Amino acid sequence: MKFVIQRDQLISSVQDVMKAISSRTVIPILTGMKIEAKESGITLTGSDSDISIESFIPAEENGNVNVEQIEAGSIVLQAKYFPDIVRKLPEKTVEIESDENLKVTIRSGKAEFNLNGQDAEEYPQLPKLQTDDSFELPIDLLKSLIKQTVFAVSTMETRPILTGVNIKLENGNLTFTATDSHRLASREIPVSEAPGQLPTVVVPGKSLNELNKILDDTEETVEISVTNNQILFRTKNLNFLSRLLDGNYPETSRLIPEQSKTVLHVKTKELLSTIDRASLLAKEERNNVVRLSTKGNGLIEITSNSPEVGTVAEEITVPSISGEELKISFSSKYMIDALKAIEYEEVKVEFTGAMRPFIIRPANDDPILQLILPVRTY
Amino acid sequence: MKFVIQRDQLISSVQDVMKAISSRTVIPILTGMKIEAKESGITLTGSDSDISIESFIPAEENGNVNVEQIEAGSIVLQAKYFPDIVRKLPEKTVEIESDENLKVTIRSGKAEFNLNGQDAEEYPQLPKLQTDDSFELPIDLLKSLIKQTVFAVSTMETRPILTGVNIKLENGNLTFTATDSHRLASREIPVSEAPGQLPTVVVPGKSLNELNKILDDTEETVEISVTNNQILFRTKNLNFLSRLLDGNYPETSRLIPEQSKTVLHVKTKELLSTIDRASLLAKEERNNVVRLSTKGNGLIEITSNSPEVGTVAEEITVPSISGEELKISFSSKYMIDALKAIEYEEVKVEFTGAMRPFIIRPANDDPILQLILPVRTY
Numbered sequence: 102m103k104f105v106i107q108r109d110q111l112i113s114s115v116q117d118v119m120k121a122i123s124s125r126t127v128i129p130i131l132t133g134m135k136i137e138a139k140e141s142g143i144t145l146t147g148s149d150s151d152i153s154i155e156s157f158i159p160a161e162e163n164g165n166v167n168v169e170q171i172e173a174g175s176i177v178l179q180a181k182y183f184p185d186i187v188r189k190l191p192e193k194t195v196e197i198e199s200d201e202n203l204k205v206t207i208r209s210g211k212a213e214f215n216l217n218g219q220d221a222e223e224y225p226q227l228p229k230l231q232t233d234d235s236f237e238l239p240i241d242l243l244k245s246l247i248k249q250t251v252f253a254v255s256t257m258e259t260r261p262i263l264t265g266v267n268i269k270l271e272n273g274n275l276t277f278t279a280t281d282s283h284r285l286a287s288r289e290i291p292v293s294e295a296p297g298q299l300p301t302v303v304v305p306g307k308s309l310n311e312l313n314k315i316l317d318d319t320e321e322t323v324e325i326s327v328t329n330n331q332i333l334f335r336t337k338n339l340n341f342l343s344r345l346l347d348g349n350y351p352e353t354s355r356l357i358p359e360q361s362k363t364v365l366h367v368k369t370k371e372l373l374s375t376i377d378r379a380s381l382l383a384k385e386e387r388n389n390v391v392r393l394s395t396k397g398n399g400l401i402e403i404t405s406n407s408p409e410v411g412t413v414a415e416e417i418t419v420p421s422i423s424g425e426e427l428k429i430s431f432s433s434k435y436m437i438d439a440l441k442a443i444e445y446e447e448v449k450v451e452f453t454g455a456m457r458p459f460i461i462r463p464a465n466d467d468p469i470l471q472l473i474l475p476v477r478t479y
Numbered sequence: 480m481k482f483v484i485q486r487d488q489l490i491s492s493v494q495d496v497m498k499a500i501s502s503r504t505v506i507p508i509l510t511g512m513k514i515e516a517k518e519s520g521i522t523l524t525g526s527d528s529d530i531s532i533e534s535f536i537p538a539e540e541n542g543n544v545n546v547e548q549i550e551a552g553s554i555v556l557q558a559k560y561f562p563d564i565v566r567k568l569p570e571k572t573v574e575i576e577s578d579e580n581l582k583v584t585i586r587s588g589k590a591e592f593n594l595n596g597q598d599a600e601e602y603p604q605l606p607k608l609q610t611d612d613s614f615e616l617p618i619d620l621l622k623s624l625i626k627q628t629v630f631a632v633s634t635m636e637t638r639p640i641l642t643g644v645n646i647k648l649e650n651g652n653l654t655f656t657a658t659d660s661h662r663l664a665s666r667e668i669p670v671s672e673a674p675g676q677l678p679t680v681v682v683p684g685k686s687l688n689e690l691n692k693i694l695d696d697t698e699e700t701v702e703i704s705v706t707n708n709q710i711l712f713r714t715k716n717l718n719f720l721s722r723l724l725d726g727n728y729p730e731t732s733r734l735i736p737e738q739s740k741t742v743l744h745v746k747t748k749e750l751l752s753t754i755d756r757a758s759l760l761a762k763e764e765r766n767n768v769v770r771l772s773t774k775g776n777g778l779i780e781i782t783s784n785s786p787e788v789g790t791v792a793e794e795i796t797v798p799s800i801s802g803e804e805l806k807i808s809f810s811s812k813y814m815i816d817a818l819k820a821i822e823y824e825e826v827k828v829e830f831t832g833a834m835r836p837f838i839i840r841p842a843n844d845d846p847i848l849q850l851i852l853p854v855r856t857y
Binding site: 179182185186189190191205210211212213214215216217374375377378381382409410411412413414415416417 | 557560563564567568569583588589590591592593594595752753755756759760787788789790791792793794795
């Protein structure tokens, strides 16, 4: 195998693929990165069994030559050293060559690295997904869906299914839902030209976080394909494959209260920074709990106290408030996460009493929904 | 005590003073920050016994009003919460008030914090230094002196005196020297208008690192005063006090070879990035060791190898080389630290054989000196 490649292109592909590579894996060869050269270009592959990433660098793209002097072949290189080496090479181009003894030579300017490779035949084959049942989304929309829900997955392994995001495509509507049983985040969007129905799946939160990091915020599309135990996200030069979580995702719709007793409209940023301040004293002993009280005259008050340290109180004048008076306590962290996820200027908060879950939505009723369970403080 | 202060000024002073405050201290009140209001302005004080920092915010400065409505007094606040509170307050001004029960109220906009303070009478008095025996330096020069030497102090407590930088003022020359017994860094500068002689002192490396972080890179001056067990660095609005290390600093001048057998001139950046690349494979088992060999024809070669991973080699064409041929091995980390500290384009490296310490200096003979002991590799 041999090729000469633009270093910038190589760096960016290597960085993407590294997101799937773990130094702690039970399959030793998966600590390496597979490099495959074909006439059409170079494919880098990394995998930790849960996530697999393939990044393709086309030999030519939009009239630019990325890779030259290609001699087909493949090799696996130790991923621990390869990214730093590529990043620190002196010139704009890099020559990579391997011989029949699995010795790999990396040259750039006067620098020459000789590394021990491993046989690419021993690298596991990635499953090939049937892509008949697939649909497309703009990449920036997929990133929003992930960011608005994934933070609410559980980090506890006691109910593994809750560590994933539930993705459902029904009647032309795509829904992402995540819950750790103390809060819930979901968003629904219409998908045109989608297959009527796809199997409902649960994708590990970790996979979606990595996917979100790799995808650039563009309006190009990503193609999503699902089988029983894998999901594939495919963009022009990237294949991102994740295993799915086994088990039944809980029915979450019945958690969402249908009526409300107190309805509040409030500027997102103002509520966010007030709760952020109130949470400063609530960090440790009080488990981040803050209290919201209605004060009449279009005022609410956010308070918190820590017996050792002191108390904090701040009033907010809200655009509108209706219904019953209310005092309710909740985790400031959950509220901050929820408000950050709703990328709208104004939110509507709907309460059904101090002991019942409450809902935060964009004021314009866009189908983003954040639900938080209150905390009993007396 | 009461005052209304510009928040930006307060944030920057609090950040400086926090550098001296540790949450792990044997004197509980030192986990707090002392705030003292006088008609002339506000003084913040933090200390961990080793380092003490006083930052003064003048009520008026250059025609700008920083502090208003001052009622004299003082209080100690828990430093764990205060910086975050100040940073996150909503308005440009902050009102701080304490009552006779040591309750402190912090107000900004509609936000109000009520904190438990401690009696400032219980805060230890900082020692007052005699400043007769003092001299002045431009701040940017002091920062250079620190950066060019402090990295070479020892991090091991086996010889505590080596964890400090030796500061010597003799015959109008000021010298900073640091060594961990494997390498040495020193710089000498002439000081005009200084007292002929000051006690030679050893300042903890940690203190100088913190001082370097706090001081802005300006041409204003810092006044340095020394007593037997303390050193004071004083700028317009800042007092930085550090304890000194007890004991005799070793005589380092005899370590420095007076003759050399091989002399090399080389571009600093080129040598630095080549050694940086060679060190990539030398990270763990080989303890960062790289080898430098002369190759004739104005060439040197930097190599490194790690049996498990592979080898790396790179040639450099140097501006000049004279004397005996040489193969020498040394820690890439020490060499990288030394080259980074010498802020000149070209360096002169003087060797006296593969087993003897070698010296790196700016090519123009400025009195910055970096000395490194080689590593025996066979």
